[in-house]
Amino acid sequence: MIVIDTGNHIAALAAKMAKPHVIAAYPITPQTTIVERLAQYVENGEMDAEFIRVESEHSAMAACIGAASVGARTFTATSSHGLLLMHEMLHWAGLARLPIVMVNVNRALGPGWNIWSDLNDSLSQRDTGWIQFYASSVQEAYDNIIQAYKIAENEEVMLPAMICYDGFILSHTSMPAEIPEQHEVDEFLPEYKPAWKMDVEKPATHGNIVPPEYYIQIRYDMHLAMERAKKIIQEVGEEFGRKFGRKYGLIHEYRCDDADYVMVTMSSIAAEGRVAVDRLRERGEKVGLVNLRTFRPFPREMLKYDKMIVIDRDISPGLGGVVYNEIRGNGSEVYGFMAGLGGMDVSYKDIERMYELAKQGKEGLYPLEVK
Amino acid sequence: MVAIKDLPLDEKILKGHAACPGCPITIALRIALKALGEKTMLVIPASCSAVVQALYPKTAFNVPTLNIAFEASAAAASGVSSALKALEKEDVLPVVWAGDGGSYDIGLQALSGALERGTDFIYVCYNNQMYSNTGIQRSGATPYGAWTTTTWKGKEEHQKELAEIVMAHHIPYVATATIAYPTDLYEKMKKAKEMKGPRYIEILAPCPPGWRFDMSKTVEMSRLAVETGAWVLYEMVDGKMEFTGYSKRLLAGKKRKPIKDWLKMQGRFRHLTEEDIEEIKKEIDAKWDYYMKIYGGNEGGK
Numbered sequence: 076m077i078v079i080d081t082g083n084h085i086a087a088l089a090a091k092m093a094k095p096h097v098i099a100a101y102p103i104t105p106q107t108t109i110v111e112r113l114a115q116y117v118e119n120g121e122m123d124a125e126f127i128r129v130e131s132e133h134s135a136m137a138a139c140i141g142a143a144s145v146g147a148r149t150f151t152a153t154s155s156h157g158l159l160l161m162h163e164m165l166h167w168a169g170l171a172r173l174p175i176v177m178v179n180v181n182r183a184l185g186p187g188w189n190i191w192s193d194l195n196d197s198l199s200q201r202d203t204g205w206i207q208f209y210a211s212s213v214q215e216a217y218d219n220i221i222q223a224y225k226i227a228e229n230e231e232v233m234l235p236a237m238i239c240y241d242g243f244i245l246s247h248t249s250m251p252a253e254i255p256e257q258h259e260v261d262e263f264l265p266e267y268k269p270a271w272k273m274d275v276e277k278p279a280t281h282g283n284i285v286p287p288e289y290y291i292q293i294r295y296d297m298h299l300a301m302e303r304a305k306k307i308i309q310e311v312g313e314e315f316g317r318k319f320g321r322k323y324g325l326i327h328e329y330r331c332d333d334a335d336y337v338m339v340t341m342s343s344i345a346a347e348g349r350v351a352v353d354r355l356r357e358r359g360e361k362v363g364l365v366n367l368r369t370f371r372p373f374p375r376e377m378l379k380y381d382k383m384i385v386i387d388r389d390i391s392p393g394l395g396g397v398v399y400n401e402i403r404g405n406g407s408e409v410y411g412f413m414a415g416l417g418g419m420d421v422s423y424k425d426i427e428r429m430y431e432l433a434k435q436g437k438e439g440l441y442p443l444e445v446k
Numbered sequence: 447m448v449a450i451k452d453l454p455l456d457e458k459i460l461k462g463h464a465a466c467p468g469c470p471i472t473i474a475l476r477i478a479l480k481a482l483g484e485k486t487m488l489v490i491p492a493s494c495s496a497v498v499q500a501l502y503p504k505t506a507f508n509v510p511t512l513n514i515a516f517e518a519s520a521a522a523a524s525g526v527s528s529a530l531k532a533l534e535k536e537d538v539l540p541v542v543w544a545g546d547g548g549s550y551d552i553g554l555q556a557l558s559g560a561l562e563r564g565t566d567f568i569y570v571c572y573n574n575q576m577y578s579n580t581g582i583q584r585s586g587a588t589p590y591g592a593w594t595t596t597t598w599k600g601k602e603e604h605q606k607e608l609a610e611i612v613m614a615h616h617i618p619y620v621a622t623a624t625i626a627y628p629t630d631l632y633e634k635m636k637k638a639k640e641m642k643g644p645r646y647i648e649i650l651a652p653c654p655p656g657w658r659f660d661m662s663k664t665v666e667m668s669r670l671a672v673e674t675g676a677w678v679l680y681e682m683v684d685g686k687m688e689f690t691g692y693s694k695r696l697l698a699g700k701k702r703k704p705i706k707d708w709l710k711m712q713g714r715f716r717h718l719t720e721e722d723i724e725e726i727k728k729e730i731d732a733k734w735d736y737y738m739k740i741y742g743g744n745e746g747g748k
Binding site: 096097099124125127128129130131133134135137138139140141142143144145146147149163164167273274275277278279280281282283284285286289 | 484485486487489496497499500501502503505507508509510511512513514515517518520521522523524525526527528529530531532533535538540555556558559562563
């Protein structure tokens with residue numbers, strides 16, 4: 076069935092259809108309409124879940140950790156400062172290997188207050204051990220949420236997963252999305268069988284003091300799980316494709332086959348970038364686009380293009396674009412642009428312009444340093 | 447009142463834990479778990495209790511135990527509680543076991559939120575009146591005049607009363623206890639276990655290295671705190687206050703022992719001047735005057 080609704084309402088629908096036992100959430104713009112809708116589902120009896128209306132995002136994540144530790148499937152959603160307040164508990168969830176699923180609606184950080192899209196909130200959670208998906212459309216947001224549970228809960232993975240998409244550009248824009256039937260989702264995503272849980276029949280202590288010789292192993296295991304997740308993400312993406320007709324991997328290539336230049340980006344800029352690629356192709360330019368679906372695990376080995384133009388909607392002060400710096404060693408020529416910070420519009424025309432600038436050997440913060 | 451010989455023999459605190467000699471925490475938890483039984487899940491924030499469990503992969507706690515970040519225990523317990531409900535395991539009881547730092551200070555927001563939401567759990571604050579685990583720093587529960595490693599000349603402020611803040615949440619059960627009266631502690635735990643909703647129990651936990659007294663004196667220190675009126679035993683059931691044990695006798699008119707007797711046993715108060723002791727006495731008098739006015743009915747205790 077095609078549903079036309081906002082990214083947040085479609086995300087809430089995906090969360091509902093994934094049937095979490097426990098939701099713990101706190102309002103923050105532009106995420107709020109997700110938890111409003113979920114609260115409504117629970118109160119109407121459309122959804123059989125415990126909804127904890129916590130007093131902060133830190134407590135939202137702590138509650139998800141508590142619930143997941145008992146073997147519950149959990150969901151939460153946040154944005155920006157809410158995600159930053161969770162930071163400590165994000166590391167906790169990662170190291171505890173709890174497959175919590177969360178939506179982060181990307182929003183800039185203060186001061187001053189800015190509620191518009193910017194990826195620095197989630198990118199600054201890079202090392203927390205969370206799988207990070209980025210959606211370039213409302214449809215992808217829905218599909219990523221459903222798949223995220225299956226990937227996170229896989230016994231070879233057992234890591235939490237974050238589904239990110241742009242504030243307002245996707246969260247508050249109505250777009251059509253193909254929504255499967257509940258029984259189809261149930262077939263794809265069976266009931267959660269936790270690899271570990273707290274159980275009074277088998278008392279165990281979780282998270283007590285760990286000496287270095289065990290700690291190094293636990294940390295390394297988390298890294299190995301993230302590496303294994305690359306395979307599982309592709310397998311689950313292919314299974315999703317067979318069942319629902321939309322196949323997913325770690326990256327999505329668009330007109331890259333004979334491309335001299337490949338633009339690399341993620342989130343809604345990728346959607347705009349595909350329009351730019353079509354227009355540049357019409358003008359005879361041999362250009363393609365790669366949309367990074369996952370930022371962690373990072374598909375570095377798949378990004379072996381000779382000439383790349385990376386567009387970041389983020390900035391790491393003192394270094395530059397975050398994604399650019401992850402892959403700058405991969406090609407012979409890699410150009411980095413930072414654009415769209417704090418919700419500045421990045422249209423296909425801007426992307427075409429960045430392509431022209433890169434061909435002239437230029438890069439930097441668009442349009443302040445280069446335009 | 448249960449006799450100490452009648453407490454269950456089953457031990458949930460195993461041998462080989464890492465607590466200091468004379469530590470009141472494991473004494474209190476041992477008694478508490480005798481009352482709470484095997485269908486208990488502990489949630490423990492950063493604290494001495496996180497350390498005394500013993501190092502991974504061993505444990506001295508024979509009930510499922512979830513360690514969590516310092517400020518997050520009440521929130522994590524909310525999640526445990528909701529998950530147990532969702533998974534139809536409501537016969538299992540989540541119990542937070544937190545220190546005063548994790549309750550009075552850094553964990554206060556999560557605690558207040560969990561209480562206000564009516565979370566079905568027991569929250570225990572064992573109050574040793576300082577950050578013992580990090581090496582004796584001042585907390586919101588540290589009393590006036592006490593030496594700590596962040597108040598070298600003695601704390602200049604009085605402690606707050608967390609149990610009274612908790613009472614303002616109008617939860618079904620609020621109680622205080624201390625290990626000198628194990629059957630009182632046991633019965634309060636037992637009573638709390640049979641109730642639903644948020645239940646709060648605060649246990650005075652005299653810390654030998656932190657308070658600077660001999661490890662053999664933990665029980666005496668606990669008892670004298672009650673006999674001098676520095677610590678008060680009571681329970682509030684659905685808003686109805688009742689003093690228990692020795693504190694009940696103080697409320698009925700028995701004379702409190704001089705506070706000086708309790709203070710002089712502790713190295714942390716060694717530097718106090720007569721004026722400082724008078725300041726502490728005034729605070730305790732004021733507290734008891736208040737209790738007399740609200741819950742008493744005579745002038746006793748002074």
